[in-house]
Amino acid sequence: xxxxxxxxxxxxxxxxxxxxxxxxxxxxxxxxxxxxxxxxxxxxxxxxxxxxxxxxxxxxxxxxxxxxxxxxxxxxxxxxxxxxxxxxxxxxxxxxxxxxxxxxxxxxxxxxxxxxxxxxxxxxxxxxxxxxxxxxxxxxxxxxxxxxxxxxxxxxxxxxxxxxxxxxxxxxxxxxxxxxxxxxxxxxxxxxxxxxxxxxxxxxxxxxxxxxxxxxxxxxxxxxxxxxxxxxxxxxxxxxxxxxxxxxxxxxxxxxxxxxxxxxxxxxxxxxxxxxxxxxxxxxxxxxxxxxx
Numbered sequence: 001x002x003x004x005x006x007x008x009x010x011x012x013x014x015x016x017x018x019x020x021x022x023x024x025x026x027x028x029x030x031x032x033x034x035x036x037x038x039x040x041x042x043x044x045x046x047x048x049x050x051x052x053x054x055x056x057x058x059x060x061x062x063x064x065x066x067x068x069x070x071x072x073x074x075x076x077x078x079x080x081x082x083x084x085x086x087x088x089x090x091x092x093x094x095x096x097x098x099x100x101x102x103x104x105x106x107x108x109x110x111x112x113x114x115x116x117x118x119x120x121x122x123x124x125x126x127x128x129x130x131x132x133x134x135x136x137x138x139x140x141x142x143x144x145x146x147x148x149x150x151x152x153x154x155x156x157x158x159x160x161x162x163x164x165x166x167x168x169x170x171x172x173x174x175x176x177x178x179x180x181x182x183x184x185x186x187x188x189x190x191x192x193x194x195x196x197x198x199x200x201x202x203x204x205x206x207x208x209x210x211x212x213x214x215x216x217x218x219x220x221x222x223x224x225x226x227x228x229x230x231x232x233x234x235x236x237x238x239x240x241x242x243x244x245x246x247x248x249x250x251x252x253x254x255x256x257x258x259x260x261x262x263x264x265x266x267x268x269x270x271x272x273x274x275x276x277x278x279x280x281x282x283x284x285x286x287x288x289x290x291x292x293x
Contacts, residue, residue: 044066048097049216050090063075075150076149208253218243235285242274242278249270
């Protein structure tokens with residue numbers, strides 16, 4: 001199949017850029033429960049979200065996949081281009097990824113995974129199988145001097161008590177960092193004559209980006225929580241609802257920023273109150289499960 005990132009006709013002014021085309025696929029995928037039309041209709045696609053190696057921002061890309069037992073395989077084909085796609089370098093820097101995949105019964109399943117590039121005979125065997133399923137991948141490899149990487153995605157498992165404790169510690173650390181950032185923002189908003197055009201609004205949007213990345217990663221991890229701790233289902237549903245509400249508030253802040261310092265201050269206070277409640281609820285219910293209590 002054609003690589004989604006490469007399918008654009010740059011020769012016509014009205015054609016979307018590769019980034020715009022990818023975004024159209026992402027929106028269609030999420031709207032239609034993992035299904036897209038056009039030249040990708042029926043193709044096995046996932047959305048792969050990685051952390052930018054240089055920017056630190058989360059980047060989402062549609063890519064082809066194949067199942068291999070309990071893991072998924074993705075292929076850094078870049079349509080046979082001379083270099084690996086950017087998302088491959090991202091996962092080399094941080095192998096924690098978020099995967100979105102369509103479910104047979106409809107909707108999209110989101111889960112966290114560990115990405116591991118395959119080597120040697122295993123890589124060669126699995127790439128050959130993919131090329132046999134889809135001859136386009138054989139053409140990609142024939143068109144480039146690089147060896148197209150094959151990456152295995154292992155869904156997050158919460159069966160290891162030591163790993164669970166480490167996840168709990170990371171949760172507390174990230175919450176503390178976000179609380180500190182929000183405290184600093186509120187202090188800035190309370191300073192004499194604060195003004196969005198003096199950088200405060202930019203700092204708010206940077207915080208929103210960090211918070212959004214954290215919630216995206218958590219939404220992926222909740223799949224593993226639900227599998228390992230089914231009794232937490234009501235808790236996880238409330239946390240997901242909180243994430244949706246916060247996401248809507250952050251989107252409004254980006255698209256329609258407060259016009260006055262006073263309005264910005266009020267928005268930050270509302271956000272702080274909501275997040276204090278959300279973080280406390282999450283820690284109260286998830287940490288005991290992770291710590292085996």
